[in-house]
Amino acid sequence: PFLIRAAVIEGVATATEVSTIGIFYSVLAGLLIYRRFDWRRLYPMLIETASLSGAILLIIGTATAMGWALTQSGFSRELARAVTSMPGGVAGFMAASILAFVVLGSVLEGIPAIVLFGPLLFPAARAVGINEVHYAMVVILAMGIGLFAPPFGVGYYAACAIGRVSPDAAMGRIWRYLGAVLAGLVLVAAIPWLSTGFL
Known part of the structure; x- marks a missing residue:
């Protein structure tokens, strides 16, 4: 949340563009931290x-x-x-x-x-x-x-x-x-x- 807020306030990205940071973080957390996210699910999700x-x-x-x-x-x-x-x-x-x-x-x-x-x-x-x-x-x-x-x-x-x-x-x-x-x-x-x- 702090990274997203800083990116918007500093003008690095718009609120819409900065949502990709949240998505990237969620994918990494699911894969590496919680280990409940399978790599094979990623491609069909991206296609959808x-x-x-x-x-x-x-x-x-x-x-x-x-x-x-x-x-x-x-x-x-x-x-x-x-x-x-x-x-x-x-x-x-x-x-x-x-x-x-x-x-x-x-x-x-x-x-x-x-x-x-x-x-x-x-x-x-x-x-x-x-x-x-x-x-x-x-x-x-x-x-x-x-x-x-x-x-x-x-x-x-x-x-x-x-x-x-x-x-x-x-x-x-x-x-x-x-x-x-x-x-x-x-x-x-x-x-x-x-x-x-x-x-």
């Missing part, structure tokens, strides 16, 4: 990991292509214009933003969605009097709903691939999770203090 990573990267790649297409079509500017012109003031803007980011979270990967729409909608949120930290919390929760919402959610299919569960079989169980996240999202959106109370 590579195929799973390839499937997830394919999903992310197609989501990134979708983000590029939305940018080129001018959809992001039209969305920002539509959201800022919504009636209802702060509540209307927040409701429209939630709806927009739930949809965006289901068809785009998180980083492209924020890169595309963050610079357009965050100044608009500031203009109507919404705290930026509060708005960021609402956006992240809304995208979390979209990320796992069938039938388009990228995270939903990635989770099914990791858990080796058919997306059709998991469809009935995901709604309780989404309902809990939606309840949390409504609370955070309605009570700004939950996001900004300790700033």
Whole structure:
């Protein structure tokens, strides 16, 4: 843990890259310290990991292509214009933003969605009097709903691939999770203090 923390803080590697240190340590501990890890299991595990990573990267790649297409079509500017012109003031803007980011979270990967729409909608949120930290919390929760919402959610299919569960079989169980996240999202959106109370 100290090596991983030092590598991230010193800028040697990002948090994602430094995870390989944990994996390498786990393999060495299993082989040399606990002696419950067989060398022959390593190659099939690496093959399975590579195929799973390839499937997830394919999903992310197609989501990134979708983000590029939305940018080129001018959809992001039209969305920002539509959201800022919504009636209802702060509540209307927040409701429209939630709806927009739930949809965006289901068809785009998180980083492209924020890169595309963050610079357009965050100044608009500031203009109507919404705290930026509060708005960021609402956006992240809304995208979390979209990320796992069938039938388009990228995270939903990635989770099914990791858990080796058919997306059709998991469809009935995901709604309780989404309902809990939606309840949390409504609370955070309605009570700004939950996001900004300790700033």
